[in-house]
Amino acid sequence: MKIPSIPTRGRTLDHAAAVYDLLEPLFLLGKQAEYDQHIIRLLDPAPGEQVLDLGCGTGVLCAQIADLLDPKAGGLAVGIDAAGKMIAVARKKRAGAGCRFEAMAAESLGFEDRSFDAVVSSLFFHHVPLDLKASALNEAFRVLKPGGRLIIADMHLPTTWMGALVSKVSRWFFLQPQIAENTRGVLPDLIQSAGFREPQIVGYYFGYVAVFYSEKP
Numbered sequence: 001m002k003i004p005s006i007p008t009r010g011r012t013l014d015h016a017a018a019v020y021d022l023l024e025p026l027f028l029l030g031k032q033a034e035y036d037q038h039i040i041r042l043l044d045p046a047p048g049e050q051v052l053d054l055g056c057g058t059g060v061l062c063a064q065i066a067d068l069l070d071p072k073a074g075g076l077a078v079g080i081d082a083a084g085k086m087i088a089v090a091r092k093k094r095a096g097a098g099c100r101f102e103a104m105a106a107e108s109l110g111f112e113d114r115s116f117d118a119v120v121s122s123l124f125f126h127h128v129p130l131d132l133k134a135s136a137l138n139e140a141f142r143v144l145k146p147g148g149r150l151i152i153a154d155m156h157l158p159t160t161w162m163g164a165l166v167s168k169v170s171r172w173f174f175l176q177p178q179i180a181e182n183t184r185g186v187l188p189d190l191i192q193s194a195g196f197r198e199p200q201i202v203g204y205y206f207g208y209v210a211v212f213y214s215e216k217p
C-alpha cells in the first residue's frame, strides 16, 4: 500500500528508499553495526520502555532497539520518517509487535506530551534546515517524559582533515546547506535551547559524526 510522504522542508529520501539498505553501509564505511551498537549501549533500554527514533529511514536502528524491548511489558520502539517510501520499506522488513513505523515529520510529532522514555536519532538532523532542527528538538523535548534520554548521532564539527574534507564534499555534492549548519557546530546550543541538559559528546565517528547524550530535566 502506498504511504503518502509528509510535506516538510527537510530533505526526504523517498527516491533512495529502495536502495538505502545497500548504500548506507557503504556511506558508513562498514562501521554501521559498531555505530548502531554504540547508540544502543548508551540507550540501554529497560524492557518496558517506549523509544522514539526520529528520521528512522528503513528502520534498522529502531528494529534493533525493539529487539531489546518486551511488548508484553509495554515496551515499544516507534520510528518516524517524513518519506512515505522509507516507512513502507521499514514496515515491510522490520515492523513487529514491539516495533511500529509512522510517516510523520519530526518537527510536528503526533504524539502526546511525555509519552516516551527516550528519543534517538541517527543522521537525521543534517537533513533539515536550522529552524526545523530547533522545532524537532522542541518536539523531542515535549514528547519525552521528565528524565527521558536524548541520543543524537549526527554531523558536527570535523575533528580530522579527512572529516573536514568529507563534510565539505558532501555539502557541495548533495547541494545540502543543512550539512554546513551541522558542521559549524550548531547542535549542542539547539539541544540546550530546547530545554535539555547540556549535551555530552560521548563518541565521534569518521572525524565528523558526533554522538550526543542529554536528558530532559
Ligand SMILES: C[S@@+](CC[C@H](N)C(=O)[O-])C[C@H]1O[C@@H](n2cnc3c(N)ncnc32)[C@H](O)[C@@H]1O
Binding pocket: 008, 009, 010, 011, 012, 013, 014, 024, 054, 055, 056, 057, 058, 061, 080, 081, 082, 083, 086, 104, 105, 106, 107, 121, 122, 123, 124, 127, 128, 132
Ligand atoms: C540519512 S537518512 C537517516 C536514516 C536512518 N536514521 C539511518 O541512520 O540510516 C535521513 C532521513 O531523514 C528523513 N527526513 C528528512 N526530513 C525529515 C523530517 N522533516 N521529518 C522526518 N524525517 C525526515 C529522510 O527521509 C531520511 O530517511
